[in-house]
């Protein structure tokens with residue numbers, strides 16, 4: 001049944017960024033609606049495995065985290081956003097813990113892994129289902145509050161009104177003083193167009209970015225799409241699966257057909273992905289049983305202890321497909337994964353359209369043209385919270 005409504009804040013999307021924004025706006029006193037394309041559970045965030053970055057180690061700091069992002073982005077990231085991201089990372093983690101996320105611990109502290117491009121161990125994990133744990137906690141918080149949820153209600157249009165915005169979401173027409181766009185990236189649609197595999201959820205199709213651009217919003221680096229270096233190449237059931245980067249953090253290395261290490265397995269994502277493509281082009285790759293290009297990821301170097309604590313889901317998936325990654329090497333090739341760029345935002349996540357905010361993968365600048373792993377979930381929480389608070393404040397001013 002179609003419904004009209006009037007809210008302070010309307011959030012579009014139910015991934016980690018949209019949920020964090022909605023919870024934060026509601027806790028700031030706003031009347032909040034959240035509309036999403038499919039079920040409330042469907043999003044990329046829940047598929048995230050590896051982890052979330054925050055500088056907790058004794059030999060680490062938010063400044064060091066920021067410098068790693070600057071280097072990995074090839075000096076293209078917006079450092080105003082990066083400084084917010086890295087300095088608020090520890091408090092974002094504590095907020096998630098208050099909502100019920102239980103990060104894996106060892107020796108009295110967080111179990112931290114070093115991810116590609118990082119100068120210290122900085123990746124917190126919940127086993128290898130970190131995104132699932134974070135979205136469950138955020139969803140519980142959203143559902144426990146007074147947020148009005150519209151599932152199966154994709155945003156189709158956004159129109160400026162005298163006192164805010166009117167959105168058509170599915171069959172509903174909703175008015176809101178401020179709007180938060182948290183609809184993720186477009187890699188599923190992009191991979192379909194290119195005839196390639198993608199790690200993404202079918203909802204990652206990018207039309208909300210298009211709607212914002214048509215309304216006059218500015219974007220940056222939209223052409224910079226990221227390949228995950230380690231897509232699953234074989235068995236067939238694992239094609240398009242993103243093998244967590246934590247496999248490499250815990251000792252797995254990339255090998256060519258001759259068993260030689262041809263790149264630093266913990267280099268920045270774009271460098272590692274390109275090295276694999278180049279190695280295959282040189283004729284030093286291997287072929288999957290269905291004729292796809294691949295190289296080896298030697299996962300037999302991971303200790304059973306590390307695998308059981310930090311890679312249990314990956315192990316289960318491969319073993320169900322008839323391969324034990326702890327006793328045999330697995331086959332991998334880069335796969336379309338992430339939209340690095342997006343809508344231009346300021347430090348409060350406001351776009352160049354007044355009263356329209358953007359957070360998560362739909363926004364650009366935080367990662368420049370090349371994201372480090374573990375910074376996307378972090379961006380969702382840090383800028384989701386900021387967007388929620390700022391949108392609520394502006395709506396009630």
Ligand SMILES: Cc1cc2nc3c(=O)[nH]c(=O)nc-3n(C[C@H](O)[C@H](O)[C@H](O)COP(=O)(O)OP(=O)(O)OC[C@H]3O[C@@H](n4cnc5c(N)ncnc54)[C@H](O)[C@@H]3O)c2cc1C
Nearest residue numbers: 013014015017037044045050051155184360361374376377
């Ligand atoms: C397999 C995989 C593993 C990953 N691992 C990690 C990791 O370990 N660490 C890390 O930091 N990052 C990781 N990432 C990246 C990270 O998970 C995502 O970039 C991030 O979670 C995106 O969150 P989001 O809230 O911006 O978007 P999403 O989680 O994609 O949510 C977008 C939401 O918007 C909805 N939507 C889309 N279009 C519309 C519309 N027209 N109207 C209404 N709603 C709409 C979708 O249905 C969805 O609910 C991974 C990604 C994938 C795919």
